[in-house]
Amino acid sequence: MTLRAFGQNACNDVFDEVNGMSEQGTMGVKSGLAEMLKGGVIMDVVNAEQAKIAEDAGACAVMALERVPADIRADGGVARMSDPEMIIGIQEAVSIPVMAKARIGHFVEAQILQSLEVDYIDESEVLTPADEAHHIDKSKFTIPFVCGATNLGEALRRIGEGAAMIRSKGEAGTGDVVEAVRHIRGILGEIKRLHGMDPDEVYARAKELHAPLDLVQYCAREGRLPVVLFTAGGVATPADCALMMQLGADGVFVGSGIFKSGDPAKRARACVEATTHFRDPAKLAEVSKNLGEAMVGRSAKSIPEDELFAGRGW
Amino acid sequence: MAGNTPRVGVLALQGAFREHVQALERLGTTAIEVRTPAELAGLDGLMLPGGESTTMDLLLDSSGLREPITAVVADGLPVFGTCAGLILLATDLEDGTEGQRTLRALDVTALRNGYGRQVASFEAAVELTGDDTPMVGIFIRAPRITRVGEGVEVLASIGDEPVAVRSGSIMAATFHPELAHDDRLHARFLERVTTHS
Numbered sequence: 273m274t275l276r277a278f279g280q281n282a283c284n285d286v287f288d289e290v291n292g293m294s295e296q297g298t299m300g301v302k303s304g305l306a307e308m309l310k311g312g313v314i315m316d317v318v319n320a321e322q323a324k325i326a327e328d329a330g331a332c333a334v335m336a337l338e339r340v341p342a343d344i345r346a347d348g349g350v351a352r353m354s355d356p357e358m359i360i361g362i363q364e365a366v367s368i369p370v371m372a373k374a375r376i377g378h379f380v381e382a383q384i385l386q387s388l389e390v391d392y393i394d395e396s397e398v399l400t401p402a403d404e405a406h407h408i409d410k411s412k413f414t415i416p417f418v419c420g421a422t423n424l425g426e427a428l429r430r431i432g433e434g435a436a437m438i439r440s441k442g443e444a445g446t447g448d449v450v451e452a453v454r455h456i457r458g459i460l461g462e463i464k465r466l467h468g469m470d471p472d473e474v475y476a477r478a479k480e481l482h483a484p485l486d487l488v489q490y491c492a493r494e495g496r497l498p499v500v501l502f503t504a505g506g507v508a509t510p511a512d513c514a515l516m517m518q519l520g521a522d523g524v525f526v527g528s529g530i531f532k533s534g535d536p537a538k539r540a541r542a543c544v545e546a547t548t549h550f551r552d553p554a555k556l557a558e559v560s561k562n563l564g565e566a567m568v569g570r571s572a573k574s575i576p577e578d579e580l581f582a583g584r585g586w
Numbered sequence: 587m588a589g590n591t592p593r594v595g596v597l598a599l600q601g602a603f604r605e606h607v608q609a610l611e612r613l614g615t616t617a618i619e620v621r622t623p624a625e626l627a628g629l630d631g632l633m634l635p636g637g638e639s640t641t642m643d644l645l646l647d648s649s650g651l652r653e654p655i656t657a658v659v660a661d662g663l664p665v666f667g668t669c670a671g672l673i674l675l676a677t678d679l680e681d682g683t684e685g686q687r688t689l690r691a692l693d694v695t696a697l698r699n700g701y702g703r704q705v706a707s708f709e710a711a712v713e714l715t716g717d718d719t720p721m722v723g724i725f726i727r728a729p730r731i732t733r734v735g736e737g738v739e740v741l742a743s744i745g746d747e748p749v750a751v752r753s754g755s756i757m758a759a760t761f762h763p764e765l766a767h768d769d770r771l772h773a774r775f776l777e778r779v780t781t782h783s
Contacts (some may be wrong), residue, residue, distance in 0.1 A: 294710040294744075301707045304726040304765050308636050308669070311600040327683065330644040332600060332637065367683055367698060368638055369727065391704035391727070414705055544641065545648055548599050549621060 302416035302436035306500035316527040320365035329540035333369040341445030342528035353381040377403025397584035410434030424462040425481035432484040441582040442505020447569025467495040510546030517550035534564030592630040595620040599645040601637015605764035631664040631779035634671030664755040666775040672758035693735025700730025723761040
């Protein structure tokens with residue numbers, strides 16, 4: 273494979289001449305970007321102005337989408353990939369990685385996002401699924417994918433399809449952290465149990481998890497997922513961010529929580545600092561002061577079963 | 587140096603610091619995660635990991651680490667930065683965000699995201715000076731060294747392109763040896779660390 277030219281890249285030719293073996297889109301490169309995002313906050317933004325606020329507040333990446341999950345939930349209807357023009361506007365406004373969402377199973381939306389050169393594609397349950405049986409074959413793409421999961425089996429099925437990063441789903445657009453806690457505890461708890469198992473018990477567990485055997489064996493051997501594990505869905509305050517980090521997440525997605533609050537710039541910055549200093553209660557108290565109103569929120573329990581996002585995907 | 591084991595700090599504000607901790611431990615040092623000025627005390631060396639340089643820039647101020655790190659680096663503490671860590675060390679920065687600052691400790695010019703967006707991230711064989719075996723270089727939205735100052739030694743390259751450099755006690759790479767589990771550059775860094783104290 274050859275390196276694609278971007279701007280003043282005369283020496284890419286030199287690379288190929290000398291090595292003949294520069295390679296893009298490898299799993300090392302895909303999961304590598306997720307490794308660099310660790311300990312950071314990825315923020316949902318709906319326009320260039322919000323993206324700039326997020327970058328200035330220390331976001332390690334932004335998720336470009338037309339409506340934050342709280343509005344998708346309120347508006348109802350079908351939620352789809354964002355307008356490319358809006359994504360390009362955000363790419364031009366910031367220098368940090370820009371992610372964007374495709375519908376579950378909608379590989380053409382993913383092809384479009386790849387052609388826009390977004391840095392990560394989120395195959396997301398927040399959008400209305402396009403396929404009830406098949407997720408996108410993510411191994412075919414040069415751009416890495418992040419996927420949601422509610423349990424370990426689901427996480428490993430997504431990695432088996434080529435996902436280079438996992439986020440626990442939680443329940444997006446609620447401001448209620450309870451589902452995020454349930455899912456991260458579920459995923460990490462199952463890994464802990466696997467780690468203590470005899471190798472001959474792992475085969476049966478892989479069958480029960482409906483997950484690829486080699487990936488289940490990896491978790492059992494290493495005591496961790498093969499890729500970075502972020503958390504998402506209902507995280508709305510600095511304390512929520514620190515809670516998820518103490519529970520073992522590698523980093524945090526904050527969606528509606530920031531730009532549905534009273535003072536987004538201040539709250540965004542507080543979430544960034546809380547995610548870094550997650551074991552320091554004094555620091556957490558300091559950054560939690562005078563943040564203005566949090567998003568109003570809605571208890572995840574009050575949402576009818578068929579309106580929950582987390583149940584989408586399998 | 588405390589006892590016989592060097593104590594090396596790893597800046598742990600954001601990014602891939604855990605992998606550096608693991609590399610340093612494989613090489614027999616005591617690795618300390620650094621998030622506060624107090625954690626800088628008694629270190630024999632310091633690693634600046636990869637991550638998002640704009641995020642780290644902001645957190646250097648809010649954690650109160652910028653002044654003390656600038657001071658220990660000026661004092662000659664050996665430092666090794668990878669990717670965003672190289673950006674933090676560079677005297678000059680191209681395509682930084684407005685107001686983005688660096689520690690200005692290594693006389694190079696770094697171009698942020700020098701190869702483009704993630705689609706252009708790549709793996710390639712990197713040639714090390716004085717070593718016949720190349721190492722796997724994983725370049726993630728990597729910076730490029732567009733100018734090498736006087737007295738700055740090139741430690742690794744791809745063709746004519748410098749990808750790791752050293753000047754006195756300061757070392758930096760545009761790629762991620764910690765992701766490829768190849769500890770040779772860390773070992774070279776530790777040569778300076780053990781002779782420092």
